[in-house]
Amino acid sequence: MLRYIATRLAAAVVMAVLASLVIFLISALVPGDPVLAQLGDIAASDPATVLEWRAKWGLDLPLWERYGIFLNGLAHGDLGISIATRRPVLEDIAQYAPATLELATVSFLLAIGVGIPLGIAAAVWRDSWVDSAARIVSLLGVSSPTFWLAFIMLAIFYGWLGWAPGPGRIDPIAFPPEGPTGLFLIDAALAGDWEGWHDAAAHLVLPAVVLAAATIGLITRTTRAAMLDSLGQDYVRVARAKGLRAQVIVLRHALPNALVPVVTLGGLAYANLLAGAVMTETVFSWPGLGRYTFRSAAALDFPAIIGITMVVSATYLLVNLAVDLSYAALDPRVRR
Amino acid sequence: MDMAQPEHVTAASTQPVLEVEDLRTVFLTDDGAVRAVDGVSFTVGPGETLGIVGESGSGKSVTALSLMRLLEEPARIIGGSVRFQGRDVLAMRPDELRGWRGDRAAMVFQDPMTGLNPVLRILRQVTEHMVSHGRQSPATARVRAVELLRRMGIAAPERAAASFPHQFSGGMRQRVMLAIGVANDPVLLIADEPTTALDVTIQAQILDLLRSLNEEFGTAIVLISHDLGVIGTVCRRVAVMYAGEIVEEAATEAVLTDPRHPYAWALVNAVPRLDSPAGARLTSIEGAPPNALDPPPGCRFAPRCPFKIARCDTDHPPLMEVAPGRRARCWVTADGRRLPAPPIPAQAAPRSAAPEERPLLEAEGLVKHFAVGRDGFFGASRIVHAVNGVDLRLRRGEALGIVGESGCGKSTLARLVTRLHEPTAGRIRFEGQDITHASPAEMRPLRPRMGMVFQDPYASLNPRMTVADALAEPLLAHRRAATRAEARERVLKLMATVGLKPEWASRFPHEFSGGQRQRISIARSLALQPDLVVADEPVSALDVNVQAQVLNLMLELRERLGLSYLFIAHDLAVVRAFCDRVAVMYLGRIVEQGPALDIFAQPLHPYTVALTSAVPEAGRERVILGGEPPSTLSLPTGCAFRGRCPVARPACEVPPPLAEIAPGRLVACHFPGSFSRPGHLS
């Protein structure tokens, strides 16, 4: 098992490096020039300034050399300096990542917490009103455009009803909770600051629901289909013939067999939540990686973009590894 | 259920375990209610054994599920009553039902491979209902589970209990299923085709186990099967079902020797027996069971019945007492008359092929190894030793049968000689031409001369092609027909040859029954006028009557067209009825070979003895071979059969060669004939 994990991690590193190479090549081929984006029209019209600027950022070096420098830095845990913020990319990412991690994790828990039970109920009471309700929920979740949903939710629950707080991670006049993780819920809890915890949690609700909507839909559908399949299996009939109670049959006999596809989807969904929160973060002024990515892309800030790529691919690969390991936990036939 | 117990405790010893009265179960479909079980009544006393036999669709499994109230949508019980020790099962509330199922009445299903939950340990699956029914504490349940597994013949039961199902073979899993079934000492055990998915020696072990459960614990057994022989080994009484009704109910022995309902008569005579006279045709009845949406008004068997009289078409016969203790649903036998023995068919032409210089097919030292997945990422890759040195000769016009249990390499052998697989070692000659390593292009001109028929005709027919197109395809591909019109003409002739009506030519495979589909694939294998037909389990997926039809067809074609057959099957009686010579395979080798009648009359290899005696035919002493064939991943040293051989001796550590010990009889055993079955038939 350890050997398996080691092999997978090694493969993950290779994949991440390959991803960086692809990004590097793209950065050399795209028509945009960071010089213009950074210096502005007036400064960019002075060739000397431009040359000096290019030399400063190493853009005058050949592509291969630049890539070598990058790899060297990567080996030492250095992702380079952001052109736009002039700060180490790693520091930038470390600053923005916790907000995204917190939002994505809460959304993910929400998605599986709603999606799996809903999917189970829909399969058990197939063709009943529960099933129809589940179908409507997943249809709405999957088909609503994120920005539209975000605006509607903000308009209703913040603007009109006033039940939810406005955009942002916390009340603008409050101090953010201090702590080691950067995850406000955890930092506030560690500090015993329950007022701050409440504030952070309240701010999380709307963006988490918006972000989770599509995933809830997918997980509900997948769980329902997988449960229907496993409820139709012979071992479920055997379990019924044993005179077991319905919840034992559903939860102990059918569910574990249905979880494999759900876990696959869940892993993918979590990685997507981490990487794909741009729209939600923008609407909710959420200071996370999504917005950082958006700004970096607009500024053609290649060091930052490559850094984000590395982080995102590492996340994908780790999540995938976790998924594979949970297969082994779920299904004894996969174990060796 | 505990509340209901006291009133019945005293009566329980005499009161019937199960009383079924006029049970009716339907499937609600868009076209109307399909009457799957239509007025079934029977009684099972304490400790009694009742078999229910019938072909697929006769309603026997639906009856079993109805008794346990395990039906699923869209099936529904619409009438009748089921009483278990006097309690009305159909009126039980869900919680009463749950307390009864798996406790007083248990059920074992057909497919042990899918009946165990793959993600739960065996222990949990054997103990959970002992605990949930309050029969045992978790601790005592664990002890009992291990004890039960041991009782079911599972070696190292402690280790087995801690394992997951995928670590077991089908036979072992069926033992686990039986342990689960009897865990709470049920009064009644319903077993639905419990051995159909198993090999014949394993089937014999499981049937033996069922019988001993009945004898030791007095568990009443209802055994559902399509095989009267299987029922005969376990059950004293049998109910024969046809089109949702019981058509005959009597002692099993009586039905086997003297059936009183024409359908039971057809069932009994459709099955070849190991002791039936040589060269006999099987009795088959034409037609198919009636449409269950709208059964005929008179006798449901009338459209197919060879004994039909005038009133059969109009009056529906009730189940009548035709002799003491036996009931039949037939106007002809109602007065106690017997049915005549089937007409002795004209003796088939003596099946001896002229000795010939050059055999049609010849194989020497054939070996086939497959690499399968690795053992872990860096583990050694594993090798399945499917065929380990087989010599074969098939003369023109001869039928050679290959028998053996699953995994013995018989199907691989079929694929080797037709070069669907390339051998790892050895030689194959077809009409003297070496095709051992022939390329697909080199095989192409030979392909038309080798027809193939597989077990599952549905899987081997393209569902989107009409029958006519499927049959015309090889003709056009091999330029045996120049034009579509010419191909069509040939197709119609072919269809007539195999007994398919010409107006069915534009139908699709799904519109046919299993037997008709098998006829189509036989027609396809004959389309190019082959010399050799390789048939891999061609009838094992079919009901006995259809099996008889297809076998008769293949026999007739053989005589008419002078075909040679390589016939692979696990059913020994079928092989005996069909083949001139037989080769018995075990672990990729031929252990015995010889003329079919001789081999089955007097087997010489201990494995053949065990195999033939495991065939469930009523009134037959059997030796029950313990254990299961070893893994093909690592071959045993010495005689491959050593681990299971009842007469193994130290000398058997040297592998025995396949030696001719009498004219035409080859045996791979150091002590041929030293082991014989008790009271064997001569």
Ligand code: SF4
């Ligand atoms: S009642 Fe008539 S048709 Fe029916 S089985 Fe008897 S003889 Fe045949």
Ligand code: SF4
């Ligand atoms: S060689 Fe020995 S072990 Fe093998 S079948 Fe003969 S007696 Fe049994």
